Amino acid sequence: MPLDSLLTLDSVFYALHVLSALIWVGGMFFAWMILRPAAVSALQGPARLTLWLEVFRRFFQWVWLTIVLLPISGVAMLESRFAGFAGAPKSVQVMMGLYIAMLALFLRVQLLQLPQLRQAVSNEDWPAGASALGKIRRLVGFNLLLGLSLVAIAAARPNF
Template identity: 40%
Template sequence: MDYSFAAAIGLHTLAAVIWVGGMFYAHMVLRPAVTEMSVSLRLTLWSRVLPRFFAWVGVSVAVLLVTGYGVLLTGYRGGITGGNLHIDVMQIVGAVMIALFLYMLVVPFVLFRRALAINDLGAAAVQQGRIRAIILVNLLLGLFTTFIGAAGTFVGY
């Protein structure tokens, strides 16, 4: 018996859990916990947390793309064009999430690090706020996509 589809779907799910779970933790747990810290300490903490998180998101994105398109291109559930609606929704929302992540990585995160390097805490705080807003949008999109991905299999179209 070939277990490659099952392994790919399992890895796909783990990658999504890592990404969406990390955003949930960052936004719902870590962010409120650090609000009472001084701006300097809070920004220093984020400067240490974000690179680690973004590295895991990068791995998750790669795994999501390889496993998602891997199973579709090999004919799983009708292939790239024959799948159910929830697969199309996952692809579209996933592409938006990846685009937002890449934008966040190359614009506000770069500006955040530059501002911290010259000790411009005000500018760093502005960029950290932009990062937080993008993470919130991606969190909401990720929760929606997770629900659609899990429930879509059981919906008759």
């Protein structure tokens, strides 16, 4: 069976898009709802801060990949499904807006708060580390809410 009768380019982009959303939003859900309370109950301050540095280093590599794949696959679907931006439904326009907001929050953590946390841990300045981690926790919590709302809107496709 020829490949193009099995899979269209649109379905490949759709799969990449949904997998990327799953990795980014699902990763934040796991970090916030499961790992955060588990780390609080199992680890003391210094060990907890070091754990989060390692977690962010690994998770953020995947987030960078999804940040690149989401707009590429999304714009490809805009072309194949709606003949470009002008024909896109409101739910997709909201999706693009929320993507920009999520990207801004992620960049704030990656470029501002994470270097502060790294610096505090290498100086063994635990109070400064705890304050940087607190800011990251709030920003990731907010980004998780945006991501969950975005996926709900994408799936429900409301007629605004």
